[in-house]
Amino acid sequence: xxxxxRLGDLGxxxxxxxxxxxxxxxxxxxxxxxxxxxVDEGRGPLRLLxxxxxxxxxxxxxxxxxxxxxxxxxxxxxxxxxxxxxRPRHVLVTLAVPRDREWxxxxxxxxxxxxxxxxxxxxxxxxxxxxxxxxxxxxxxxAGEGVAERGKCITRGGGREGxxxxxxxxxxxxxxGRHLTFSPRVAEGGHLAAAGVSAMMDLSDGLAKDLPRxxxxxxxxxxxxxxxxxxxxxxxxxxxxxxxxxxxxLFTAPPKVWHALVRGWPEGLAPITAIGRLTKEGxxxxxxxxxxx
Amino acid sequence: xxxxxRLGDLGxxxxxxxxxxxxxxxxxxxxxxxxxxxVDEGRGPLRLLxxxxxxxxxxxxxxxxxxxxxxxxxxxxxxxxxxxxxRPRHVLVTLAVPRDREWxxxxxxxxxxxxxxxxxxxxxxxxxxxxxxxxxxxxxxxAGEGVAERGKCITRGGGREGxxxxxxxxxxxxxxGRHLTFSPRVAEGGHLAAAGVSAMMDLSDGLAKDLPRxxxxxxxxxxxxxxxxxxxxxxxxxxxxxxxxxxxxLFTAPPKVWHALVRGWPEGLAPITAIGRLTKEGxxxxxxxxxxx
Numbered sequence: 409x410x411x412x413x414r415l416g417d418l419g420x421x422x423x424x425x426x427x428x429x430x431x432x433x434x435x436x437x438x439x440x441x442x443x444x445x446x447v448d449e450g451r452g453p454l455r456l457l458x459x460x461x462x463x464x465x466x467x468x469x470x471x472x473x474x475x476x477x478x479x480x481x482x483x484x485x486x487x488x489x490x491x492x493x494x495r496p497r498h499v500l501v502t503l504a505v506p507r508d509r510e511w512x513x514x515x516x517x518x519x520x521x522x523x524x525x526x527x528x529x530x531x532x533x534x535x536x537x538x539x540x541x542x543x544x545x546x547x548x549x550x551a552g553e554g555v556a557e558r559g560k561c562i563t564r565g566g567g568r569e570g571x572x573x574x575x576x577x578x579x580x581x582x583x584x585g586r587h588l589t590f591s592p593r594v595a596e597g598g599h600l601a602a603a604g605v606s607a608m609m610d611l612s613d614g615l616a617k618d619l620p621r622x623x624x625x626x627x628x629x630x631x632x633x634x635x636x637x638x639x640x641x642x643x644x645x646x647x648x649x650x651x652x653x654x655x656x657x658l659f660t661a662p663p664k665v666w667h668a669l670v671r672g673w674p675e676g677l678a679p680i681t682a683i684g685r686l687t688k689e690g691x692x693x694x695x696x697x698x699x700x701x
Numbered sequence: 702x703x704x705x706x707r708l709g710d711l712g713x714x715x716x717x718x719x720x721x722x723x724x725x726x727x728x729x730x731x732x733x734x735x736x737x738x739x740v741d742e743g744r745g746p747l748r749l750l751x752x753x754x755x756x757x758x759x760x761x762x763x764x765x766x767x768x769x770x771x772x773x774x775x776x777x778x779x780x781x782x783x784x785x786x787x788r789p790r791h792v793l794v795t796l797a798v799p800r801d802r803e804w805x806x807x808x809x810x811x812x813x814x815x816x817x818x819x820x821x822x823x824x825x826x827x828x829x830x831x832x833x834x835x836x837x838x839x840x841x842x843x844a845g846e847g848v849a850e851r852g853k854c855i856t857r858g859g860g861r862e863g864x865x866x867x868x869x870x871x872x873x874x875x876x877x878g879r880h881l882t883f884s885p886r887v888a889e890g891g892h893l894a895a896a897g898v899s900a901m902m903d904l905s906d907g908l909a910k911d912l913p914r915x916x917x918x919x920x921x922x923x924x925x926x927x928x929x930x931x932x933x934x935x936x937x938x939x940x941x942x943x944x945x946x947x948x949x950x951l952f953t954a955p956p957k958v959w960h961a962l963v964r965g966w967p968e969g970l971a972p973i974t975a976i977g978r979l980t981k982e983g984x985x986x987x988x989x990x991x992x993x994x
Contacts, residue, residue, distance in 0.1 A: 415807065416800035418716060423830055426804075426813050431818075431825045435790075445826035446844075452742075457826050459752075459793035460843045463833060497728075498740060500752035502842050507709035514708065518720050525724075531739035532724045535748050537716055539708065540756065544837055549795050551752045551844030553740075627832065658825070 418432030421621075441625070442563050443491040443609050446553070450519030453555040458488045464545035467521045468588065474513045476588040478520025481548040484612070486528050487509035487592040491610035492563070493601025494556030495594055496528055502549040508542045517548070528594060530554075550634035562602045567607035571686045574605075574666065577656040577678040579615060580643030587653035596677050600659055603669050609661040614652035615683075616693035622658060623691060630691040651692060660686055712913075722913035734918070735856050736784040736902050737798070742925040744862055746848040751781045757838035767806045769881040772815025774841040777905070779821050780885040780948045783854070784903040785893025787849030794828035795842040801835045810841070821887060823847075853894045860919030860953035864979045867898075867959065869922055870949040872908060873936030880946035889970050890936065893952055896962050901952040906977075907945035909986035915951060916984060923984040926979030953979055969986060 415423055424441070433439035436453065438446035444456040462484065465469055468477045469665070480497060489496045501521060505514065525532055530552070538544070542667040576596045598609060608627050611618050615637070623630040656678070661669060666682065673680060708716055709866060717734075724731035729738035737749040755777065757763055759771045775792060782789045794814060798807065811850065818825055823845070825923040833839070869889045886903075893901060900919050904911050908930070930941040949971070959975065966973060 411802075413804040415798065415802050415804060415871055418804060420830060420832075423804075423807065427722065427807070427830070431815060436824060436825055436826055442825040442827075445791065445793070446879060447826070449745075457791055457793055457846060458846075459795050459827065460829055461795045461797060461831055461842060463831055465834065466831065471848075480873075498738065498750055500738070500751050500844055502748055502754045504754060504756055504840055507817070508707050511706040511711060511716075514716065515722070522724060531727055531729060532733065533729055534733045534735075534752065535754055537713060537720070538754055538756055538759065539713075541758065545833065547797055547840060549752070549754065549842040551750075551793055551795075551842075553846060555748060607854065635914070680776065 427440060438563055443488040444494070446492070446561055454558055454561045456489055456492055456494045456554040456556055458485050459549065459551040460485045460488065460548055461549040462496045462696045463547045474516030475520035475523070477548070478517040479524045480588050481550050482521050482524040483590060483592050484554040484655070485550045485593060486524070486530070487610045488540060489552065489554040490592050490594040490597035491608050491657060491678040492556050493560050493597050493608065494554045495598070496530040496552050498531050498533040499525065499550055499552040500533055503535070504538045504540050505546040506542050506544055507539040509546065518579040527591070549668040559588055560644050562601045562608040562626035564607050564622045567622065567628055567686045568662070568688055569628055569688050571660040571662055572666040572682050573619070573632065573686060574639065574657050574659050574661060574680050575611070575680050576680055578638040578640045579611070579656060580647035581652045582651055590655045592655060593657045593678060597657055599674065600657065600679060603667045605659045606660045608657055611654040611656050611658050612652065614650045615658065615662045617652070618658055619634040621695060622660070622684060622689065626660070626686060628689040629689040630684060631687055636681065636683050637683040714912060722987055725727040729854055735786065736781040739785070739854055740948065747851055749782055749787045749849055751778050751889050752842065752844040753778045753781065754842035756840045765881060768813035768816070769793035770841070771810040772817045773881050774843050775814050775817040776883060776885050777948070778843045778845040779817070779823070779887060780903045782847040783885050783887040783890035783952060785849050786853050786890050786901065787847045789823040789845050789847040789893070791826040792818065792843055792845040793826055796828070797831045797833050799837055799896055800832040802839065823886070826989040855894045855898055855901040857900050857902045857915045857918035860915065860921055860979045861955070861985050862979055862981050864899050864922055864953035864955055865959040865975050866912070866923060866925065866977040866979060867952050867954060867973050867975050868904070868931065868949050869973055871905070871931040871933045872947050872949060874933045875944055875946040879946050885948060885949045886950045890950055892967065892970060897958045898952045898954045901950055904947040904949050904951050905945065907943045907958030908951065909942040911951060913984065913986060914946055916979060919979065920955070922980040923977060923980035924980050929974065930974050931974040935975070944945065944977045
C-alpha cells in the first residue's frame with residue numbers, strides 16, 4: 409500500500425475490491441458486489457438488502473425538481489431489487505441537507521419518495537435527517553429490504569459461455585430527464601427470473617462499464633453487436649454504451665430460455681433485445697461512469 | 702406551509718414530524734420515530750431496521766483517527782438495536798467521500814468498521830461508495846438489519862406514570878473522545894428488555910433532548926433529580942444533560958421491575974442509576990443537540 413494514493417487515482421472498482429478484503433460473509437447467500445446482498449434464513453423467501461445514495465451535483469442538479477429527485481433516490485434501490493428478480497418491502501431514508509435549505513424543497517423530495525414507494529408497494533420504515541453546513545451538497549441515502557422467491561433470485565455470476573446477452577427497453581441519453589423519472593423494471597425482472605435467465609443486473613453506470621462486470625462475475629468474456637443496441641431517439645451507439653443511468657436490466661439466458669422468452673414475452677412489459685453473447689474470454693468496451701474518476 | 706421557511710428555523714423534531722405525515726406504516730409493528738423500525742412477520746424473531754449517518758465536521762472532526770470514525774459509524778447503529786433489546790445481524794455501508802481523499806484514510810475507516818462488526822457478531826452485507834467534489838465533507842451512512850425476541854422488544858412508548866427512569870453508565874463529556882470509542886450497550890439492553898422495562902431508547906442527542914422524546918412517546922411527563930445524574934469525571938450537570946453522544950441507554954421500569962433489576966444486576970455490565978420518574982404531565986429540560994439548529 410503506497411502512502412498518498414488518492415481514490416481518484418484508483419477508480420471505483422479497485423477501491424471497492426480493496427475495501428472488501430478481510431470482511432467475512434457468514435450467513436450471506438450473496439455478499440457485497442452484486443446488486444443486492446441475499447440472506448438465506450433456511451425457510452421463507454430469500455431476503456434482499458441494498459443501500460444506495462444520490463448526491464447533489466453528481467446524481468442530480470440543484471435545479472432538478474425535488475419530487476423527481478425523491479423518486480430517483482428510491483427508484484434506484486427498487487431497480488436493484490428488480491435486478492435480482494425480487495421486489496422491495498421496506499426502505500429507510502437518510503437525508504443530509506444544508507441547514508439553510510428551504511422546507512418546500514424537502515417537502516417535494518418526500519412527495520417523490522412517497523409516490524415511488526406507493527407505486528411499488530413498499531413502505532417507509534424509518535430514516536434520519538442531518539443538517540450540513542451551507543453550500544455542502546445534499547445527499548439522500550436509501551436502504552431497502554426486500555424479498556425474492558427461493559430458486560428465482562438471479563445474481564451476476566450465473567452466466568455461461570454461449571448465453572445470449574439481452575437488455576430491457578432502450579439505452580442512452582438518460583441525462584435528458586429519464587435518469588430522474590425512470591420506472592424500475594420490477595415486473596420484467598420477476599418475469600425474467602421466473603423464466604430461468606442465468607445472470608442479471610441493472611444498468612446504472614452504462615453498458616460499457618456494467619457488462620464487463622457481469623461477464624467477470626460469470627467467469628466469461630463477451631461480444632456485443634453494437635448496431636443491435638436498442639437506443640433512445642437521437643442517441644448514438646457511444647451514448648447507448650456509455651451514458652449510464654439507463655436503469656434497464658442486463659441479463660443473460662441460455663439460447664433455449666432466450667427463445668422461450670421472446671415467444672412468450674408479455675404485452676405491457678418493456679421489450680427485450682438480444683445484443684450479443686457470452687464468450688469463453690475477451691471483450692473490450694470503453695466508456696461508462698466511474699464514481700471516483 | 703409558508704414559502705421560504707428554512708430547515709434551520711424549524712428544528713429537527715418539526716422537520717421529521719412534517720416529513721412523516723402521509724406515509725403509511727402497513728406491516729410495521731413500530732414505524733418511524735423510534736430507535737429502530739420493527740417488522741413482525743408473524744413468526745420467528747422480530748426484525749429490526751435502522752439507518753444512521755455520520756458527517757465530517759458534524760459528528761467527527763477531519764483530524765479524528767479514521768478507524769475510530771468507522772467504529773463510531775457502526776456502533777451508533779448497534780446502539781439503536783441495543784435500545785430495543787435487540788442485536789444486529791447485517792449492515793450496509795454507504796461511503797461518500799471527496800475524490801482526492803487518500804486511500805489510507807478509507808482503509809483505516811473500514812478497519813474500524815470491521816472491528817466493530819466482528820466485536821458484535823454482525824456481518825457487512827454490502828454498501829456503496831460515491832465520489833464527492835474536493836472540499837465536501839465525507840459522510841458514512843450505515844443501514845442495519847437485526848432481530849429482537851418476540852415480546853422482548855422495547856419501544857419508547859411503553860412508559861407509565863410512576864415508572865422509575867434509569868440510565869446505564871455515566872453521562873456527559875463525550876467530546877473528549879468517548880463519542881468515537883464507546884461500546885454500544887447490547888448486553889445491557891438485552892438484560893433490561895428481558896427483565897421487563899417499559900420503555901427504552903439510546904441517548905444520542907443528550908438527556909435534555911431525548912428524555913422529553915421518550916416521555917412524549919409514552920404520553921407522560923417526567924421529573925428528574927439532576928444531582929442523581931451519573932456523570933463522567935469533570936462533567937457538570939449541564940454537560941450530563943446536554944453534551945449528547947453518550948450512547949447510554951435511557952429506560953423506564955415499573956418500581957417492582959426496577960428493584961428486581963438493582964438486586965440482580967449482573968457483574969460486568971455497565972451500572973444502572975435511577976435518575977427520576979415518569980409523571981402524569983410536565984417536565985422541562987433545556988439543552989441537547991438539534992441537527993438543524
